[in-house]
Amino acid sequence: MNLQLLWLIPLLPFAGFLINGTLGRKLPRPAVSAVALLFTLLPALIVLRLWLFMSGTNAANAYTVTSAPWIAITGLQINFSFAVDHLTLIMLAVVTGVGFLIHIYSAGYMAHEDGYWRFFAYLNLFMFFMLVLVLSANFLLLFVGWEGVGLASYLLIGFYFKKDSAANAGKKAFIVNRIGDFGFLLAMFLIIQHFGSLDFNSVFSSVISLPSHHVVAMTAGQLAGIPFNAPYNHNFITAICLLLVLGAAGKSAQLPLYVWLPDAMEGPTPVSALIHAATMVTAGIYMVARCHVLFDRSPTALTVVAIIGAATALMAALIGMVQHDIKRVLAYSTVSQLGYMFMACGVGAYEAGIFHLMTHAFFKALLFLAAGSVIHALSGEQDMRLMGGLRKRIPITFWTMTAGVLAIAGIFPFAGFFSKDEILYQAFISDHPFAKLLWAVGLFTALLTSFYMFRLWFKTFFGAPRFDDHAAALDAHGAAVHARSDTTLVMEAEHDTGQAHGVHESPWIMTLPLIVLAILSTIGGWVGVPLALGGHNEIEHFLEPVFSAAPGLVEHAASRSAEPVLAAVSLVTALLGFFAAYVFYYRKPGIAAAFAAKQPALYKLVANKFYVDEFYNGVIVAFILTFTRFILGGLIDAGIIQGAGSAAGATTRGLGSITRRMQSGNIRSYAGWLALGAAAVVIITLFGIHPLHF
């Protein structure tokens, strides 16, 4: 296969962006979506071809294509260069496959929106940057995709820009991501400083050639008094890794930078599915996995990654339990699941992280799209307190969403069971100092996950309907979500009066992707059935050439006898979560509220998301703005800097008013000044006071 085709993978969506971005306004809607879909389908086909090609060759091979230099100065050259190995291949498949499905769904979901062309142009732009991100063969090009997906995210979150909340959310996402990018940039500078290059190949091979701890111990280490088994920490590598983690935390919504993701739900639902669940937010995990050679050399950084992951998983799951907005529950669940993936990377189980990334892409995209279908059915209602009993009204949505819920809750044999189990198992057996604690936190989070997902399921589809059918029919596609101009309102009304009921199943163009994703969420985990459960764990073998390149990665020789037990434990946990949700939200719907009322302080703390946003806004942002307004703007700029100018002017004027007296117009006083001056000259000459001599 001609590897130059790699260039086309991102460039085709970019072409779609250019076409829709410039001509889209004048094109009819079917043409717009046809362009967008075509330019997403073609890369998916190329990826398919690539997959066939790669599986036919030596698995350890990574293919690189290099084009012209992008930045070339004396001592540093950075090329446009793509590389593809098995890790990239999985990412490519997820991005193009799920991306294409979501494009199909969007064609239906956005059918009545203003700015249809704008939406698809941005969506294609996102695909372009995301594909650049996963294909790049050096840090800088990865950073292009990294910031680019942030831009696409900004544009799409703020799609309904007339709403202040949407504009704010977009801005927040971009700025919080920039905090991460700040770390990423500094990491790149350090990499250049220490390795003289940004190419993955040359950086990683330099890292590998750094002495590892046993070499040190055997040669100079003992002489220098380093204990024999001390893990060897290169401080600069730790610094690089921690800065990269900051970047990853921004993009993958980890503590302390996760705050943008829940707000990002202001964007249209397909955007939440594609960008804020399946693809973009996993970029941080991808990056950490890609840089595993660096992270493997820094136990400190890995510990930080694991702790951040576990803490994020737990905290987001706690918040997710008390949210009422269906999309926000899913958003916190995404944050939590990303925490799992982070934790997997932190214990060195990168392949488990990538496995969960893949299954998560399937079931979380499905959940978001199904939620979108629910919202669509209820004409824009997102509050679960106003749903209920939808099971019979929208059966396809119900059944597909059920598959997604079972998958994320970790019920055997759905996809999430295998990937989450793998992470928990890897955490349990790792030689990480907090291994058992990480496992326990992960397990508890799994319980919470199961609970809040079934809570969502029960509240949405079971019980008595709590929505107003009639109002929903009248207020078709309510203005709450679907901001649009007056002209489309008319069209909208015509569209919806044709229906007998307000609540309706979505058209096939939206349910088809749901069905495909439901199938993937069901069977997607079967590629990772561990040996202990009678499988072959294909995905681990598939990724082995990528992750085994790291020496020092401890092979777990321990038998996997613990695995079936752990799997059983997590399955029981998931069922426990289901049972709790069943009791709380189906059998005795009152007791959840009663429970909350009994612990008002705790409930308030969690319901207010631990006041993190309040802290950021009220303390950090407020401090910066106040400091700027009064100290920088007031004291320094208006006071000292402008004041110095005025003072200089005033001084000049003052001096002038003194020397002006010499020019009195009085001949006698002129004569006096003359005499004084002459005297001064004589004195200087006589006493040899020379002017400064250069």
Place this chain on the structure above:
Amino acid sequence: MNPDRFILSQILLTPLVGAAVLACLPEREGKKLHHVVALAFTLLTFLFTLHLPYHFASSMAAAQHAADKFGTQPFAFESFHPWISLPLREHPFVLASGINYHLGVDGLSMWLVVLTGLLAPLGVLASWNAVATRTRTFFVLFLLQQVAMIGIFISLDLFLYYGFWELSLVPMALLIAIFGRTEGRRRAAIKYFLYAFIPSAILLVAMIWLYTRTGTFDMPVLQVLAAGHGISPNGHALWLCSLAFLVAFAVKVPIFPLHGWLSDAIVEAPTAAVMVLAGKLGLYSILRFSFGLFPEQSRHIAPLLIALGALGIVYGALNALIQDDLKKFAAFSTLSHVSFIALGIFTFTVSGIDGGTYQILNESLIGAALFILLGLLYERYGTYDMRDYGGLAARHPWMVTSFVIMSLAAVGLPMMSGFVGEFLILNGAMQSIAAHHIFWTVVATSGVIFSAAYMLWMIQRVFYGAVGYRPSEIAGFDLTLREHLELCPLIALFLIMGLLSPYWMKSIDTYAAATADKPALFEPSHIRHVETETYGPTTATPFVDPALGAGALGKPAPATNPGAKY
């Protein structure tokens, strides 16, 4: 006849002739005569400047031969004519004594000339409706300003340079004083003039002192002398002299905290004038003269300037965040951007100087786009107060698109022009050997967060949300054809310069590689760490794992430029 010989004079004289022609044309109410003539002359100048990049390499190669012979730096398109001969006791350099009409460009200045050529017609277009009265005065001053700027970039004789440097003050001050927006224009003009003029007077003293020491005003000769410590043995005097140079230039940039004149001048100045107000002249002069004539002193003071650059980035960005007036906002954003450049060039690394020089071009283009766009808003709604705007996005889709693209270039989004420069600058700061450079790199890099914050907030306040007070009263219109013509070249350049930077960088790099400190870097430097950190004094040779060493892995040698000197 070789056009390379007189192309620079041609570029310099065309706007001057244009100014003379404009001065003779009578002014008529409501007629665009002066606009058209000014546009014609500026376009002609731009056309001539395009000669430079096409023939730069060949001309440089030709100059290299002569330069090697005399041991000077090569300059392309050089032209040299004795102008005023000065009798002085000693003439160490007979050929270049006295005052000469000496022009030439190198990798540093060549693109700046082209940039000046490009901005002038855009400035005329931006003034098409904004300037309706006293058009003759306006365009004569505008073209004179262009003459002065081109003169600054191409003069290789200190005296000639100084003439243009002073000339650049006058038209600008008059443009502000006559065509300013508010009642405060006179004050702003005087402030600008005094801020720039007083240090310039001291600069003149320093130049004359240099002349008395060396007997020449000729820049290439002086540079050779400076490199060989041949100017003066008096270190104290050299220090004072270098400070005189640096301060005069730093005020013009402006480098924080010498920016007192900037916001008033930007608030008052008409769009066309403000497009060329800040940045290039001062930064170019630092690179050419401060670095060229005082290499040691500049390196000594670099840590201070790095600190001021980093502080200026954050200071400008934070102040931009709290402004309600769009022009003041733009002033502080300009301060932040030029601080980036100042930081970059004072790192004395190839990366920093390359990035800084490249960023001079980008910043000028981005600033031009920003001021043009602000001007368009003002033409429609008559205010620069952000609080009066809001919700314009639906009404002006093309304008908001341009605004967003400009902002993305300004905040340094990768693949846009601003990124390459900022990345190289910050990278240079990290690689620098100046004191506390890591700390200041971190401070400066935080600028990427604040710049995103202020730019996006501005966009949100002007374009998103509910329709604001002014737009609800006045029906605006989207970009006209002329406005598209102004903005399209800039937007195209943001993308092209973001993607194809080597095209520009290859000439800039010749300058940077010659100016920067020679790094002991970019070797397989992990070995350095192994030496310093892993092994005690017992190990004499650097450790390379025989199985995994750089050679065994077939690691390619670090990439270098073909034009590399070392």
